[in-house]
Amino acid sequence: MELLTTNNVWMMICTALVFFMHLGFGFLEIGLTRQKNAINILFKNVFIITVGLLLYCLVGFNLMYPGFEEGSLGIFGFAGFGLEAPLNAEGALDLTYSEGYTYWTDFLFQGMFAATAATIVSGAVAERIKIGSFMLFTVLYVGLVYPIAGSWKWGGGFLDQLDTPFYDFAGSTLVHSVGGWAAVVAVCLLGARIGKFKDGKIRAIPGHNIPMATAGVLILWLGWFGFNGGSVLSADPGATSLTLVTTCLAAAAGGVFAAIVSAIRDKNLDLTMFLNGILGGLVGITAGADQMSPTDAIVIGAVAGAIIVFAVALIDRLKLDDPVGAIAVHLVCGIWGTLAVGIFGALAGWDQFVSQLIGVASYAAICVISSFIIILILKKTIGIRVSEREELEGLDGFEHGMDAYPDFRINEH
Amino acid sequence: MKKIEAIIRKSKYSAVKKALHEVGVNFFSYWDVTGQGNEKEGHVYRGISYSTSDIQRRLLSIVVNDDYEEITVKTILEAASTGEVGDGKIFVSDIKEAYRIRTGEKGGDTLN
Numbered sequence: 001m002e003l004l005t006t007n008n009v010w011m012m013i014c015t016a017l018v019f020f021m022h023l024g025f026g027f028l029e030i031g032l033t034r035q036k037n038a039i040n041i042l043f044k045n046v047f048i049i050t051v052g053l054l055l056y057c058l059v060g061f062n063l064m065y066p067g068f069e070e071g072s073l074g075i076f077g078f079a080g081f082g083l084e085a086p087l088n089a090e091g092a093l094d095l096t097y098s099e100g101y102t103y104w105t106d107f108l109f110q111g112m113f114a115a116t117a118a119t120i121v122s123g124a125v126a127e128r129i130k131i132g133s134f135m136l137f138t139v140l141y142v143g144l145v146y147p148i149a150g151s152w153k154w155g156g157g158f159l160d161q162l163d164t165p166f167y168d169f170a171g172s173t174l175v176h177s178v179g180g181w182a183a184v185v186a187v188c189l190l191g192a193r194i195g196k197f198k199d200g201k202i203r204a205i206p207g208h209n210i211p212m213a214t215a216g217v218l219i220l221w222l223g224w225f226g227f228n229g230g231s232v233l234s235a236d237p238g239a240t241s242l243t244l245v246t247t248c249l250a251a252a253a254g255g256v257f258a259a260i261v262s263a264i265r266d267k268n269l270d271l272t273m274f275l276n277g278i279l280g281g282l283v284g285i286t287a288g289a290d291q292m293s294p295t296d297a298i299v300i301g302a303v304a305g306a307i308i309v310f311a312v313a314l315i316d317r318l319k320l321d322d323p324v325g326a327i328a329v330h331l332v333c334g335i336w337g338t339l340a341v342g343i344f345g346a347l348a349g350w351d352q353f354v355s356q357l358i359g360v361a362s363y364a365a366i367c368v369i370s371s372f373i374i375i376l377i378l379k380k381t382i383g384i385r386v387s388e389r390e391e392l393e394g395l396d397g398f399e400h401g402m403d404a405y406p407d408f409r410i411n412e413h
Numbered sequence: 414m415k416k417i418e419a420i421i422r423k424s425k426y427s428a429v430k431k432a433l434h435e436v437g438v439n440f441f442s443y444w445d446v447t448g449q450g451n452e453k454e455g456h457v458y459r460g461i462s463y464s465t466s467d468i469q470r471r472l473l474s475i476v477v478n479d480d481y482e483e484i485t486v487k488t489i490l491e492a493a494s495t496g497e498v499g500d501g502k503i504f505v506s507d508i509k510e511a512y513r514i515r516t517g518e519k520g521g522d523t524l525n
Contacts, residue, residue, distance in 0.1 A: 204458035268457035313460050325459070 004095060004102075010235035011101040011109055017226025018112040022049045022119065024219030029123045030404075031213025032272065032324045034205070036394025037127045038404035044122045044131065048138055052115030055143035057083055060114050061107050064147035065155045074157035076148060083107055100234030109230055113175055118142045120179025123324035125186045128193050128391050131399045133384045137374055141182060145370045149363060150174050159359050164351040166359035169243075170231035172287030172337035173363050180331025181367035183322065189375050190384055192321030194391055202316045205323065210271060217275040221251055224282050228289040243289045247282065250289075250301030254281020254333075257305030265309060272325075276312065277305035279329045284337035287356075291345040300340045304333045335360055414508035414521055415482045417475045420446065420501040421493040426471050432492035433475075436484050440524065441475040452499050470501060476508055478521045 026045040030038045066077025085103045086094040097103045118138045153159045159166040228247045232239045258277020281301030311328035342353025390398040453464040513523040
């Protein structure tokens, strides 16, 4: 009982830390975009966490943890609408549910995760997507796709039942790549912001508040203590402390290597690359944070940091406009981190590597197909892109009739 | 009366202000302006180099009596100069009349 209390307290702290990440995402996104769209971006972020949580209560939790029956394919299951806590003989909450947490903690911790996937998409499509279409996309993607895809591994589905089970500790694939794949599809269907690619040239559209973006990244790093630390699913002293060490070392190595590679490549000390490198390291370590030694973690983070610089450049060259670098951070480093579980650490081995590849491919399939269908239907019906005038003058004025900084306006660009 | 408008480097503002006070020019308005010119500022953002011809400067607007024109212009010329391209410009124009709002009086005395 005392152990459960301790474990449960840690899990609730982690839940709160993951919640805090939504502020980090919000700050990062508005920092790296223009001031005329700040309200629009924050509206999306607030919508995602609120509606995401309600949807997770309504259907998500029971889609993600349906309790697959023996012999089922482990692809789709649904344990019914709403929350229903298990009770013991006296009618009180059944505390044998898990050694690590209560039923309620389980729901809330997983619910905080769920919204993250859509937030990743929000950054990539910023400054040009119609708010209504984005909200509909969020409802379908967070409400249905994320939990169904998640059930394949965390819900005990087919990827968990492989001979060498696919391993994703805290969601390099299940959360970050799920968001990342949808971000790629959305960016392809949506097109680039006006002025990003002109006369065959890639043009910079600088963000309006780099200090805020920095705050966002450091908040996200703090949130990751809960994201990875809570994914131990108990307060197990060895596992949680190792996880926090690997998480932080990978973040540090990711930032440092992104900064170094970007300084060599672009002859410039670019803070935004430093920040993306930290996030790349965090996403990279997430799949195997409890399986790695400190050295492994530093290598995984360093590679992720270097990947970021080249991935951001490659995505630009492919004429994909991702204002905040979400695809490089969450998809590319998510894939890297997932594969790294088969290369480094306690699980390393060929069989594990193959399982990791199967996992990456499975999630690529469900995410790309489902997000393509959802966004294409939205595009053909209500449209996904704001008018040219609205985009040029800012989404805040048209979609929301508001100004993020009414008393503070220097540039209009 | 003359209006002296000076566009100067922001980094030279405190030197110019001090020099003007020393010669007895104590009243003026100023604001930050963005202009276009020959100067290009190089930037790199997320691996993409770009340059902007937007130039940040400070504009001083000083109204003085005719006998102060020469010393004011001379002071700014000296205090705002670095010798590099981009030090700015000074424009002098005639002022037809000046009023003090509080008392309604007009003429050169209102400038002090």
